[in-house]
Amino acid sequence: MNDLIRRIVAAGALLATAGLALAGADEHSRLKEPRVPAELASKGVIYHTISGKQAQVTFTSNAPLENIVGKSNLIVGYAVAGPADAPARLVGAQWLLPVRSLATGLPLRDEHMADEEWLDAESFPVIRFTLKKVEEVKPIKSGEGYSTWSATFVGEMSMHGVDRPIRVTDAKLSFLEASDKTAQIAGGDLLFLKCAYEVRMSEFGIRHKDVPDKVSDLIRLEQMLRLSTEVQGQDRRRQG
Amino acid sequence: VKPTTAAHGISGLLVLLAVGAWLATGREGYTRWPDEKLEASDAPSSAAEEALLADIGFETEDDRAAQLDVESRFAFGLVPGGPDLPHLPSIAAAGALAIVISSATVARDAMRRRRQRADALASSSSEIKP
Numbered sequence: 001m002n003d004l005i006r007r008i009v010a011a012g013a014l015l016a017t018a019g020l021a022l023a024g025a026d027e028h029s030r031l032k033e034p035r036v037p038a039e040l041a042s043k044g045v046i047y048h049t050i051s052g053k054q055a056q057v058t059f060t061s062n063a064p065l066e067n068i069v070g071k072s073n074l075i076v077g078y079a080v081a082g083p084a085d086a087p088a089r090l091v092g093a094q095w096l097l098p099v100r101s102l103a104t105g106l107p108l109r110d111e112h113m114a115d116e117e118w119l120d121a122e123s124f125p126v127i128r129f130t131l132k133k134v135e136e137v138k139p140i141k142s143g144e145g146y147s148t149w150s151a152t153f154v155g156e157m158s159m160h161g162v163d164r165p166i167r168v169t170d171a172k173l174s175f176l177e178a179s180d181k182t183a184q185i186a187g188g189d190l191l192f193l194k195c196a197y198e199v200r201m202s203e204f205g206i207r208h209k210d211v212p213d214k215v216s217d218l219i220r221l222e223q224m225l226r227l228s229t230e231v232q233g234q235d236r237r238r239q240g
Numbered sequence: 241v242k243p244t245t246a247a248h249g250i251s252g253l254l255v256l257l258a259v260g261a262w263l264a265t266g267r268e269g270y271t272r273w274p275d276e277k278l279e280a281s282d283a284p285s286s287a288a289e290e291a292l293l294a295d296i297g298f299e300t301e302d303d304r305a306a307q308l309d310v311e312s313r314f315a316f317g318l319v320p321g322g323p324d325l326p327h328l329p330s331i332a333a334a335g336a337l338a339i340v341i342s343s344a345t346v347a348r349d350a351m352r353r354r355r356q357r358a359d360a361l362a363s364s365s366s367e368i369k370p
Contacts, residue, residue, distance in 0.1 A: 055282035058308045065269030065318060069310040073281050103278040105310050106270055108322035110277065141297035148297045174298040184288045192298050222308060 031096050031126065033076045033231075040092035044081040047191040047227035049095060051076050057097060057223045062216040070104035070113070072097060079131075079191060079227055081175065086137055088149035088173045093131035095225070100125065117208055119160060128158040129166070136169075145177040153195065162204040171195035178229075188230030196222045247345035251338035258334030261316035271317035271330045278312040 036046055049056070055071040077095030081087040099121040100114050114121035136152040153168040174192040176182050182190045198220050201211060211217050241249075262268075293299040321327035 053283045054285055060308050063269075069308050071278075071281050071310065073283070101281065103275065103281040105272050105275045105278045105312060106321045106327075107275065107277070108327070109270075143296070146296045172298060174293070174296050176292075176296065181288065181292050184286065185292070192293065194299065220308075 030074055030101075031076050031098050033078060034094050034096060036078050036080065037092070040080045043091045044083070045087070045189070045229060047079045047081065047189075047229055048231045049075055049077045049079075050186050050226045050228055050232050054224070054226070056225050057221055059102070059219050059221045061219050063214060068104055068109070068215070070102045070110075072101040072103065074098050074101035075223075075225065077129075077225075079193070081191070082134070082137075086149075087147065087175045088134065088137045088151050090131060090134050090151075090173075093129075093153075093155075095129045097127040098125060099127060118206060124159070124161050126158075129155055130158075131155040132165075140172070145179055146174060148172065148174040157199065157204075159199075159204045160206050164203055166197070166199070168195045168197045185226065186228045186230065186232060188228040190229075191225075191227040193225040193227065194223065196220065244345050244349055248342050251342045254334045254338045254341075255331075258316070258329075258331045261329075262318065262331050265313075265315045268315035268317045270315075270319060270321035271327050272313075272315050272321045273326055274312045274314065276312075278310065 030052075033048060051074050053073060055073050056075040058069065058071045061068045075095050075097045077093065079093035080091045082089030082091055099119045102110065102113060104110055104113070113119055116122065119127075131153055132155045134151050134153060136150070138150050140148040140150055142148065149172070151171050151173060153171050155166055155168075156163055157166045158164075172192075172194045174190075176190045176192075178187070178189050182188075198218055200217050201207075201219060202217050208215070290299075290304070294301070317330045319332045320330045
């Protein structure tokens, strides 16, 4: 009887440890927002990325059996708006994507994607985009309390330990002043940002025997970020 | 129905059912199940947000329709989505099982015929003995 009780207690302890480990893993994949450099913070309104809600990035890669599609909503980062007459001329921005947060719907594929042969999440846990400048800023539509723009982002992407310049054309940005309508989404003034671009894994030093025969070297990414001038909930405590 | 015919019928039925399940669940490459991580990585946009984005010229319904997506749901795939039991069922696994069943039946029949021939030979040779 004592042996049975001991086994039940041991099993309970094991389950509790496993639960804590899983909770820890989730906590680990959540990043804190990068600190806005002082020289940028003074230049414009700071928008903070709202994470943990709708998908912020969706990637696709062609493969023989099916296209691999995955997504994440754990991107954190900031954007500093440009002058009042052209806020889309951002003076700075940076976003971080935790590699382990990418989900494709297949647990085994998620593991493979994060392992050493692919994105190597252990050594390079984060994909980073740092904005260097904004070009080709064009107004699309504006009205009371909002303006929508298209622009080209020129920046640097850091993935798998490799930094490369990247140019994202036709990005769309909408700036909205806080209102009853925006309050249904989040507090504060809002910035919506959408763009699509492609990257080659080989350019970031990811060379796998299955590329390009089984998995395409080219990855297409679509991003939709929601940002607010208010730091959201949990991120308020975590901001660096 | 002869056991051999029944076995081949079951094999054929297995493959047909597998192809039916594959067609019915979206013709995916890999078998998958609702996935917690995938579910956690997205939340549906509210109707208010969609209306607002359309109003400000940010996103149209066509844009949304063209967006890539992957849903957290069951799909019976062409091949297993992993080595674990829940991800094994697939057309490839059903085909392999069908081949095993039919091959085992053919092998069993062949062995039985060989044994019958050997028995017949043995009995005929014993009859010849004086």
